Amino acid sequence: MAYIKSRKHAVARAVPHLSGAAAATLMAMAVPAYAQSQAGGTLKEVQVQDTAPNDYKAERASSPKFTQPLVDTPQTITVIKKEILQEQGAVSLSEALRNTPGITFQLGENGNTQSGDSISMRGFDTQGSIYIDGVRDLGAVTRDVFNIEQVEVIKGPSGADVGRAAASGYINLSSKVPMAENFFAGSASFGSADRHRLTADFNRAFEGGMGGTTAFRLNLMEQNGGVAGRDWVKNKSFGVAPSIALGLNTPTRLYFSYLYTKQDNRPDGGVPTVGLPGYQYSLNTALTGNPANRARLAALNYNSTLAGQQAPAVDPSNFYGSLQDFDEVEANMFTARFEHDFSPTTKLRNTFRYGKLDQFRMTTSVIGPTFVTPFQPWSYTVARNRSDGSNRNSDGGQGRVQGNEIITNQTNLSTEFATGSLKHSLTAGLEIIRESQEKDHLMNATGGTGLNGATTPAANLYNPDPNFPLFAYNPQPNGSFDKGETTTVGLYAFDTIKINEQFQLMGGLRLDRYNTKFNNFRVPAATATGTTPATAANLKDSDTLLSWKVGAVYKPAPNGSVYVAYSSSQRPPGGDAFTLNSGATSGDNPAFNPQKSRNFEIGTKWDVLSDRLALTAAVFNTENQNENVTDSVTGIAYQVGKRRVRGFELGAVGQITPAWQVSAGYAHLNAKILRGTTGATGTTDGPLQWTPKNAFTAWTTYKLPMGLIIGGGARYQDGVSRTSAANPAAANGIYTSEDYWVFDGLLGYEINKNVSLQLNIYNIGDKKYVSSFNNGGSRYTPGTPRSYLLTANFKF
Known part of the structure; x- marks a missing residue:
């Protein structure tokens, strides 16, 4: 039998026309059949119709840990396929995640600008819960989707799936792999702010190699240009992803892949929130x-x-940084995967991965304004912050020299069997992971003026000059560093028990043994006397974590399900950035217990319209406990903090008709602090940061007979709060952002079966809104203004 089916040709199509010989043959076959029908009665009518490929709806998640199709999986899972991303002109993970509700983005922590995919989902930080092919991806970088088949958003605590994880769930990017067919796809784009982008996806299959088909696939990407609505900000990147598969269409298969990406950007330090x-x-x-x-x-x-x-608001296109700012990223990832089918129902998979990421960044960001002369806006200034080179005890401020490394091996066995009348779908495995992060602190090797916020020259609030010389600057490591490492051994098992055609039970269990080591070193401050000693810290933490999930599924019809589920996860100290801290109130203090989260969910899923359209609805309650709470009087920290997110989510994705496709979602989130600090500015009953109460997203396209494609999308988000304080004290900045609607449009034309054009218009109404802002509320990233992207797509 064929073990791998081509995705490109998986859907059967009616033959549009027949050759004369084929038509004659069919007619000859029809004569006796017709005679039989006259002699023995009328045969049952069979209708054959053309079925268009469903570019939006996915049937399963990519991980073997999910033993059932999405419609029978008792958990909220959103799968965003590459076809939607191509239609939208989305190139980054952050842009892809606009297709699911309840996700927000942050600019950074007070003076520190957060680069990369800084994501909050359902009220919890999810930056440390991003995976590629089921392996944790490290580093605060912007992830490109040129080598991604689909983005999977798994919502709710998922410790049983991936080990230590955020209470919100996790995000998995499924990579493209070689296929047993020949094709080429590419695109060339040009848009606002002189942005251009080129991509290529080449796949070649040939017989031979392990007794089956060998396939080679190569994905390429090059991008350069500015950012619409943001002066002087630029993004320049390059990526190459070769891969090879041996033994396709046989029981034993080998895959080897390599991913290299490089970025050379001028980062965005944000815009003052004044006005x-x-x-x-x-x-x-x-x-x-x-x-x-x-x-x-x-x-x-x-x-x-x-x-x-x-004071009036500033022009959102203003750039308050320096042309000397940079963000250089280089990432390498090698993966080897072995698969063997002992039988059609018993399969083994082993994955080895080594990844390394290096980042060197320097950003100039704004802090707070000074109204030099009242009522004279032209005299107002805003302070700026760069790397602190004068104080070697700092962590580098806006500068970053960071390296991340991961090496892992995963083994998974999936099988199906029966015990009496019960049918089991079992998957179990072992994961061994070593993750590390090293960060060097910076100093100005040229000497001279210190580089902290107090000495970095201020900028004019309404007329900043990016060419204004800040100082002679040559950032180099100053001798201070942080090093963290976590080693994890995890065992897991999942079983779906089919009692009958209507009832299924699901259970999953994972046991992790982790060991985290952290050490740092601080050289004396540059201005200190020789008697100031260097300081060092060596901290360790280890524990065993048990996470689990259970679910029950009732199927009133083959195409639908109603379910109830419970899941849990744990996040130990230093669980995200491998950074331990001996501070008495720090959540990364190894003396504290892991934070624990749990989720209870009731939902229903239906595949309707001949299984073309997936409809989902779920009500959930997520709680996270063991959070640190500091008594405002004694200053002592206790692990009694607790927060909760309660809400519901609706979704629809797939085809309404073969020509009309849609992807939509709505989330309502009621988030609050159940137990927090005491005092005038306490957080008990306060909101959760970065959590909108209501969020909606939709994207739809319609293919007209003459080759035209029209489409568009809408996004709505309630305002979000930067603080969880119930009664925040006055500060310089904004506490919450405003709600907003944004509408996008698409016009496409298929010139022929090989070439198509598409024009994307973003933010048609030119709505001014806050895309993200920092914890201090003093600066923000403006939403993309009205802009365009013209793309030519090729496929052969």
């Missing part, structure tokens, strides 16, 4: 210290509590 709705500013000494100013303000009846709020 945005909800902006608050505390009157500063510079404004009131002068008696003449005080008298003038009093005469004008100037409200001191609103000082600064009367």
Whole structure:
């Protein structure tokens, strides 16, 4: 039998026309059949119709840990296929995740700009829960999707799937693999801000190699240009991903793949939030210290509590960084996968991966404004922050020299068998993982002015000059460093028990033994005397984590299910960045227990319209406990903190008709702190950061008979809060962003079966909105303004 089916030709199609010989043969066969029908009665009518490929709807998740199709899996899972990303012109993971509701993005922690995919999902930080082919991906980088088959968003605690993980769930990127067919696909794009992008996907199959088919696949990507609506920001990247498969269409298969990506960007440090709705500013000494100013303000009846709020908003295209800023990323990943089918129902898979990522970044970001002369906006300035080279005890501020490395081996065995009348789908495996991260701190090797926020020259608030010389700058490691490493051995097993055609039970269990080591070294400050000692820390943490999930599925019809499920996960100290901290209130203190999360979910899934359209609905309750809570009086930290996200999510993806495709989702999230700190600015009953109460996303296309394709999308998000305090104190910045609607459009034309054109228009209404902002509320990333992307697609 054939063990691998071509995705490209998996759907049977009616033959559009027949040759004369074929038609004659069919007619000859029809004569006796017709005679038989007259003699023995009328035969049952058989209808054959053309079925268009379903570019939106996926049937299964890529991991063998999911033993059933999505419609029978008791968990909220969103699969975003590459065809949707191509239609939208989406090139990064962040852009792909716009197709599922309840996900937001952050700009960074106070003065530190967070580069890369900084993601929050269902109220919890998910940056450390991103995977490629089931293996954790490391580093705060922007991930490109040129080598991705589909993006899978698994929502809810999933410790049984992947080990230590966020309470929100995890994101898995499924890579493209060689296939037993020949094809070429490519694209060339040009858009706003002089942006261009080229991609190529080449697959070649030939007989031979392990007694079957050998296939080679090569994916390429090159991109360069600016960012729409952001002066001087640029993205330049290159990627190459060769892979080879041996033994396709045989029981034993080998896959080897390599992924190399390089980025050379000018990062975005953000825009001051001055003048945005909800902006608050505390009157500063510079404004009131002068008696003449005080008298003038009093005469004008100037409200001191609103000082600064009367300043107009800045141009969102302003760039407050320096042309010297950079973000250089280089990533290498090698994967080898072995598969063997002992039988059609018993299969073994072993995956080995080695990955290494290096990042060297320097960003200039804005901090807070100074209204030098009241009511004279042209005199207002904004402080800026760069790497702190004068204080070697710092962690580098906006500079980063970081390396991440992972080596792992995963073995998985899947089988099906029966015990009496019960049918089992069992998968079990072993994972061995070693992950490490090393970060060097920076100094200015040229000497001279220090590089912290106090000495970096301020910028004019309304007319910043990116060419203004900051200082002679040659960033080099200063001798201080942080090193962290986590080794994990995990055992897992999942079983789906089919009781009968209507009832199924699912259970999963994972046991992880982890060991984390962290050490750092701090050289004395550059300005300190020789008596100031160097400091060092060596911390360790190890434990055994048990995570599990259970579910029950009732199938009232073959194409639908109703389910109830429970799942759990744990996050130990240092679980995301391998960084332990001996601070008494730090959540990464090895003296503390792991944070524990649990999720209870009731849902239903239906494949309707001849299984072309998938409809989903789920109600869930997620709780995370063992969070640190610091008593505001004693300063002592206790692990009694608890937060909860309760809500529901709806989804629809697939075909309404063969020509009309849709992907849509809505999420309602009721998030709050159940137990937090005490005191005037306590967080008990406060909201969760970065969690919208309502979020909606939709994308649809329709293919007209003359080769035209029209489509568009809409996204809505409620405002999100930067703080979890129930009664936040006044500060310079915004507390929440405003809600917004954004609409996108698509117009495409198929010139022939090989070439098509598409024009994407983003933010048709040119809506100004906050895409992300930092924890301090002082700066934000503006949403993409009205812009375009013109693409030519090729396939052969």
